[in-house]
Amino acid sequence: xxxxxxxxxxxxxxxxxxxxxxxxxxxxxxxxxxxxxxxxxxxxxxxxxxxxxxxxxxxxxxxxxxxxxxxxxxxxxxxxxxxxxxxxxxxxxxxxxxxxxxxxxxxxxxxxxxxxxxxxxxxxxxxxxxxxxxxxxxxxxxxxxxxxxxxxxxxxxxxxxxxxxxxxxxxxxxxxxxxxxxxxxxxxxxxxxxxxxxxxxx
Amino acid sequence: xxxxxxxxxxxxxxxxxxxxxxxxxxxxxxxxxxxxxxxxxxxxxxxxxxxxxxxxxxxxxxxxxxxxxxxxxxxxxxxxxxxxxxxxxxxxxxxxxxxxxxxxxxxxxxxxxxxxxxxxxxxxxxxxxxxxxxxxxxxxxxxxxxxxxxxxxxxxxxxxxxxxxxxxxxxxxxxxxxxxxxxxx
Numbered sequence: 399x400x401x402x403x404x405x406x407x408x409x410x411x412x413x414x415x416x417x418x419x420x421x422x423x424x425x426x427x428x429x430x431x432x433x434x435x436x437x438x439x440x441x442x443x444x445x446x447x448x449x450x451x452x453x454x455x456x457x458x459x460x461x462x463x464x465x466x467x468x469x470x471x472x473x474x475x476x477x478x479x480x481x482x483x484x485x486x487x488x489x490x491x492x493x494x495x496x497x498x499x500x501x502x503x504x505x506x507x508x509x510x511x512x513x514x515x516x517x518x519x520x521x522x523x524x525x526x527x528x529x530x531x532x533x534x535x536x537x538x539x540x541x542x543x544x545x546x547x548x549x550x551x552x553x554x555x556x557x558x559x560x561x562x563x564x565x566x567x568x569x570x571x572x573x574x575x576x577x578x579x580x581x582x583x584x585x586x587x588x589x590x591x592x593x594x595x596x597x598x599x600x
Numbered sequence: 601x602x603x604x605x606x607x608x609x610x611x612x613x614x615x616x617x618x619x620x621x622x623x624x625x626x627x628x629x630x631x632x633x634x635x636x637x638x639x640x641x642x643x644x645x646x647x648x649x650x651x652x653x654x655x656x657x658x659x660x661x662x663x664x665x666x667x668x669x670x671x672x673x674x675x676x677x678x679x680x681x682x683x684x685x686x687x688x689x690x691x692x693x694x695x696x697x698x699x700x701x702x703x704x705x706x707x708x709x710x711x712x713x714x715x716x717x718x719x720x721x722x723x724x725x726x727x728x729x730x731x732x733x734x735x736x737x738x739x740x741x742x743x744x745x746x747x748x749x750x751x752x753x754x755x756x757x758x759x760x761x762x763x764x765x766x767x768x769x770x771x772x773x774x775x776x777x778x779x780x781x782x783x784x785x
Binding site: 461462470472473474475478484487503504513514515516517518519520521522523524531534536538540551552554556558559560562565566567568569570571572573574575584585586587588589590591594595597598 | 649652653655656659660663664665666667668669670671672716717720723724727731743746747748749750752753754755756757758759760761762772773774775776777778779780781782783784785
């Protein structure tokens, strides 16, 4: 027991001597906080998240904001909506996709590209004997809209030419100016709200 | 006091029939106190208005919803797993033929697309050169050429048809009914 203690004391004395003398290269096990790899020049070499631009935190209740409608300028048209409608859904969809790709290729800025609700039409024909009408067929008209924020007047004839050349059969193309009413027609009607507003204004 | 007076007056005057209506009016005037009603009515109206405004605020807080598009919703009957159809078994030659045909079609469409892109680029270049020449010629015409055409929109065009319209076609009598489902929030 005693020699062990004596050896420990000796070791302690040696250690204290070591601590007393100012040495530049301190042993690593002395202070645990100073980790040597943080001072290395390659520290943080794998970091990438600080490169991505910071997005503001998304609000849960996102009111559908309308993209600003630009007015016509001296050299360009304002916000236009290219509406593709027809009875054959595949043709309509493929045509709208083609128009969207064409805009991307020509450098025309596309604000939005969406589908409008399908319109169902019942075709009723008169019976041969009698005056009753009977349901002949149910036709569905599909609509797709490609909303352009602005269109250069120089690109317009080229764009229209290409679009018309590639128009498939049975598909109707209509290009109009985009208005707020068009945007609001996509939303569900709120009769209660309107009734209340009418009552308050009276 | 006033009511008793009015009653005595009435008794005196009831001998004459013509004065009954005037007596009644006198009686009512002295008996009723219409001032109370006037105080309650504006208060009631104000309270009603406030209630309606509160309701309006609550309704306005709810954001409007889009009308659902039927095209983008898969009907339930297609999600039924028992309706699955297994792929047909093809012979080696058939599958080879199909793969080669696909490649042929790819090549054809690619050539078509390349030709179209080239045509578009040529047209753009020609337009740019023409505009440059026009600018050198006259600045006014150049500015007029850059202006957008106001009469162009709205523009509608029907797709081409396989056959021209039949002039002697007699259409049967009938009508179209719009049965689109109307959604309300």
